[in-house]
Amino acid sequence: MWTTRPVRLPRFQSPNTWFFGVCEGIAVCYQVSPVLVRLVVGLSVTLGGLGLWFYLVALLVMPRYGVPLSPVEVLLKNERDPRYTPDREVGTRTLIVGIILLVLGGTGRGGVTLGGVVGGVVVTAVAWWLLHQRLPVPPAGLTTAVAPEQDATYRGVDLGTLTPAEGFTPPRATPPSWDPLGTAPFAWDLPDPPEPTPPTRPRRSAWRRLDCVVLGVVLGVVLALVLAFVALVAVLGVGGDHVKSEDTDTTSTRRFTGATVTVESLEQDRTVKALFADVDLDLRDLDFPTDREDARVIVDSRLSSVDVVVPTESDGASYLLRVDCAEVAASDVDCEQLDGTVIPSGRDKDDSSDPEHTLTVEVQSRMSEVRMRQHQTD
Known part of the structure; x- marks a missing residue:
């Protein structure tokens, strides 16, 4: 699920995107209506700002189309490749906004609660798992985990019209030498395994200290999205006959x-x-x-x-x-x-x-x- 997670389709890479491409990326990956995704996220914003937290976490963990690393991975790995400059800027600014919102919003009464975080994580995980079961393999070419011969269209949108990220090559169409049978297309873009080196004790990086903060924000956003969806379904279903x-x-x-x-x-x-x-x-x-x-x-x-x-x-x-x-x-x-x-x-x-x-x-x-x-x- 993590390897085939949705990718963002920023405005400069997709003509159908409104903002940073989070909702469009989820819709294309799991082949659902982008309008419904935007509506669920938009409505969840009114529930204590839960939709906003989901959007911030999605900006951190969803990579751009054609980019192997997400903004949070770029920060944690302290990646200095100039090709990742846009991702580094998105990650830094998103963390700053998240910290400011945490300080201004507070925790507990009127703010983010531990129960809300846990519940949101559970509901969002279930929703994500169900979407993954519905379509475990996204359209071909969207991520490196998809075989190139599969269908690459989504409700009239051709993935071939998307603009690749500058400086990155499209996913490999043929298996590398280490996978002659083509059994692991999700890892074709990984570099060849390096020569074995003696084990060394890992050095703690200052970026590792962000783990707790990022984990907390992710859990809060996931919980918020799930609770928003459950509340919306409950409101719409009250008083009905509940028939399909x-x-x-x-x-x-x-x-x-x-x-x-x-x-x-x-x-x-x-x-x-x-x-x-x-x-x-x-x-x-x-x-x-x-x-x-x-x-x-x-x-x-x-x-x-x-x-x-x-x-x-x-x-x-x-x-x-x-x-x-x-x-x-x-x-x-x-x-x-x-x-x-x-x-x-x-x-x-x-x-x-x-x-x-x-x-x-x-x-x-x-x-x-x-x-x-x-x-x-x-």
């Missing part, structure tokens, strides 16, 4: 899961609800009812990622497609992506006759990601 999925003639509900919702008929308007879920809403087989002039599909998304797929052609009547972003709060939504006409199969696209029907996709999104795209019907 439910379907009726008018409503489809998906919670805490990933699934595909297919809509084939709209005799009545349909509402698709998503809570902490990854949902594909498929409208490609929709047969628009001829007795209705207007029909509506409502996408009610909370803390979720929804992918709406509509056809370019219809097996039935033609209809005008509209996207109505009725309620959008703290979300990433394609509000003007799909407005147009879905024509019957075989009709000339230059036919300018106005459609007699209208399909409206109404988006009610709160802290979610809603994507719209058209796809040719099979």
Whole structure:
């Protein structure tokens, strides 16, 4: 887990990063929505600043894309290679900010408690372990622990578009001489083993004194993130029926899961609800009812990622497609992506006759990601 931990994707290395690339790096490594990662971290900031502590620790322990050492490792090893200058600066400034926050925030009442630190460490460790079990091997080329022949894409983002760290070479694509069978790709970038030397007694470095401080900060941040996630799930789940999925003639509900919702008929308007879920809403087989002039599909998304797929052609009547972003709060939504006409199969696209029907996709999104795209019907 430590060898394949997420890497940071700073702004100067990735066009999709907002700040220092922590959330984007976690999302790419474990192939989850970056919006959900940012929302969880952002919401946890309100819980006593726990999200801020998580972010500071992540800055210390997550290396940049293409760099073998993280900022805290650069400091502890007193690495003087000029290529690590940005990492040394990030590590030093992050430690200074963390110490200032510890002094100003204090411990105990109103501050960081021992119970909170331990609980956060446990919950964060479990969450990290579950993510690792879901995807133990990150996309190829992201870290040196991944075989280069594996898929290197993530929800449309090609890792080949990332800019390598200046002064560092990409991960080795062929096994080194000491691993002819290619059984240890995670260590291909390590230097060849040196000649044996007589054992010497290690000298204590002044940087070793930072171990306790760094460990304490890491534990506090991990605990904060876990507690924030547990609290958020508890708040959202209170009063609900706690089901993962439910379907009726008018409503489809998906919670805490990933699934595909297919809509084939709209005799009545349909509402698709998503809570902490990854949902594909498929409208490609929709047969628009001829007795209705207007029909509506409502996408009610909370803390979720929804992918709406509509056809370019219809097996039935033609209809005008509209996207109505009725309620959008703290979300990433394609509000003007799909407005147009879905024509019957075989009709000339230059036919300018106005459609007699209208399909409206109404988006009610709160802290979610809603994507719209058209796809040719099979």
